[in-house]
Amino acid sequence: MTASLERRWLLDELVSKGVRITAQRRAIVEVIQEAKEHLDAGALLELARQREPNVDRATVYRTIELLKELRLVDELDLMHLEGEKHYYEVKTMQDHVHLACFRCGRIEEFSSPLFERLKAEISKQSGFKIRVTRLEVGGSCRACAADEVAGEHKDRDAKKEATMSR
Ligand SMILES: [Zn+2]
């Protein structure tokens, strides 16, 4: 993983901001921190309960709100691949772009100095003070794109064969 995709360390940041860490809150924060994929509130609740059975839905939502307010997590739509759900992730040191595959549902993360430059240019030229940036790209991942090309070739070959055998 590149350094720019390194995540912030939630518990440390919360403690340094004077936030009281209850057992419920700790469980939720640890789940978000250790997540290998982007989780929605339902998945967060389920995983947090495995650590701390008392965790309830309201605490999950309150904790998410708190983390969002402190700008420690980002909220994502991920191209609504699965409807209207929102997903949460710990902010990376540098913002990243999400690539959502419409075929297999894979979500890739992509970071580039160009994205940082674009943000700087926006601020400079429009005088806009950026708080959140979110860029999601939808399409076909490398594997699915290769599949599509293979599929097109197959169709073409089948058509060719059909005309030749006439
Ligand atoms: Zn795919």
Ligand SMILES: [Zn+2]
């Ligand atoms: Zn991400």
